Amino acid sequence: MTKKRQMSGRTVAELVTHLGRIAHGEGFVDDLTPAQWSALRYFSGANRFSRAPSAFAEYHGTTRGTASQTIKSLVSQGYLIRRRSEADGRSAHLDLTDKAKAILADDPSLTLMQAAGALSTAARRHLANVLERMLGHVALEHGKRPFGMCISCAHLKGDGCCREGKPPYECGFLGEPLDEAELEQLCVNYEAGKASAVKHAFSRAALR
Amino acid sequence: MTKKRQMSGRTVAELVTHLGRIAHGEGFVDDLTPAQWSALRYFSGANRFSRAPSAFAEYHGTTRGTASQTIKSLVSQGYLIRRRSEADGRSAHLDLTDKAKAILADDPSLTLMQAAGALSTAARRHLANVLERMLGHVALEHGKRPFGMCISCAHLKGDGCCREGKPPYECGFLGEPLDEAELEQLCVNYEAGKASAVKHAFSRAALR
DNA sequence: AAAATTAGTATCGTTTCGCTACTAATCTGC
DNA sequence: GCAGATTAGTAGCGAAACGATACTAATTTT
Known part of the structure; x- marks a missing residue:
């Protein structure tokens, strides 16, 4: 076993x-x-x-x-x-x-990007999710930071809605405003978060 | 899009x-x-x-x-x-x-193996499958052989049943008999097999 | 203000690795 | 069969990658 x-x-x-x-x-x-x-x-x-x-x-x-x-x-x-x-x-x-x-x-x-792009959207998302978890595991073990995108980071604050004087998103760790394009960029300060969101995406992909 | x-x-x-x-x-x-x-x-x-x-x-x-x-x-x-x-x-x-x-x-x-091992059986199998497909894609593009296991290879013949004088499995490409332990080893001569066969072999291996 | 920490750079020696050239065994075509 | 092409493996050279150490400069800590 x-x-x-x-x-x-x-x-x-x-x-x-x-x-x-x-x-x-x-x-x-x-x-x-x-x-x-x-x-x-x-x-x-x-x-x-x-x-x-x-x-x-x-x-x-x-x-x-x-x-x-x-x-x-x-x-x-x-x-x-x-x-x-x-x-x-x-x-x-x-x-x-x-x-x-x-x-x-x-x-x-x-070619590797294309190979990933050739997968179905659901499979690709699922794959990214699983690899991200594995990366978190390995990085933790090696005492390194996992590097991830704001979009799935625990420090991300905000909901994309513009209120007066407030940016749509913000990094709670650095206290800096983020615009939407930045949400999918890599960050050193990434911290795994949003377990619910992760699980949701995961189970959805699994049904495919 | x-x-x-x-x-x-x-x-x-x-x-x-x-x-x-x-x-x-x-x-x-x-x-x-x-x-x-x-x-x-x-x-x-x-x-x-x-x-x-x-x-x-x-x-x-x-x-x-x-x-x-x-x-x-x-x-x-x-x-x-x-x-x-x-x-x-x-x-x-x-x-x-x-x-x-x-x-x-x-x-x-x-640690990487452990990270993979920490996944659920289904997720891990799915992951292996997807990565294998991507590898096939990339290898093809680069003119290299993908290296895979007999268990999902197009050259695999036999069903594991021992008949008189016949080995349980055989490599149709090399014309060599294979024992069960060899089915999960890497081979240079691997060729991607039919998707159905892949699924079958995988589910059977999972039971082992 | 001194000590410790951190970002970045410079330099050295080892390791990796691509490249070319070579030997030997095998395969192909006539 | 036999000459030429192909393939498996090795040797050696030079370039690149990289770990390690030492260093400067800016920042933080005490």
Whole structure:
């Protein structure tokens, strides 16, 4: 019984790593290395609180030094623009240039996105949900932050309704207003929440 | 519409690569490098037709040269045993030593397996199924073989019933008999089978 | 104001890995 | 059969990735 569970857990784990590796494998496209592609992808999807070198380092599972190196090369190649943080003089913000946005259309991991896109909407949502839970489990075990979207974050406040002087959404952790487009960006400060919403989406997908 | 589909496909793709990287990240355990752990895992799960350097190279998304190097180090450390193939003088077979089997209990990607194991049986099976489909899609796109288990392979013949002189299962591609334990091992020659067969095999395996 | 913490960078040495070249065994076509 | 092509595996080189350490500068703590 336990053995069987172990067994198919192993199968799933192998599928995940294999899939990740294969999709990531064809890396050296358009003169960018796999690590550089990862960084570009990260800065493309991260929200404004998370577009810093150390956040990327943590996301990418590497050291700040390595991350710094990757970022430096992207800045020198004109894919990222570095900007000092006004709030904290130590921090730096990285933003994508138009050149970067253009080249992301050739992202080598596009086939993986397409493979996911080929699934039914329900299956895809279910999949995202399950993977998110697994990520939470693994991140917790490794003492890392899971990185998730505001849309399913415990810190999210607000209901999208505009009241006078109030933003439609807000991050309860940072006390910062959020607009709708930001809800689906990655954040370092993500904390798993909304168990009910999760379960709801989950059971719905399972019926498919 | 299409944009939204793209969007959440991207989310899923990112989850997969992130999960793979995080779990794989904590790699340098017990004096083995991440690549060596991968190899060990591969040779632990691959069937006897697939335990060759080139098969591992393809699975691991790398070149034969690199794979050869990784394997060499494992052999010299006493984790793998090299054996010449009698059928094909060019080929080599690698088998795990007891030392390797013992160390696999410390597999750094164990947390990922546990995260998968924490799911419900139905969710896990569904997940494996979906990931398998995605892998097929990606592998096809990249011109690589998807590597799967006999249990859901189009080449599998037989129904598990022992008739006189006939093995319970057989690989229709290689014309080789298969025993039950081999049905859940990885094979290079895997080819996606009919969806109905997949479902059947899966539900049967679940009962085991 | 001193000490501790944090963000980021620089540098070094190891490891990984793609690439090319090579050997040896097997397969193909004439 | 036999010459040429193909395939399995290895060797070695150079580039890239990355962990580790050490460092600067800004911020927070006490």
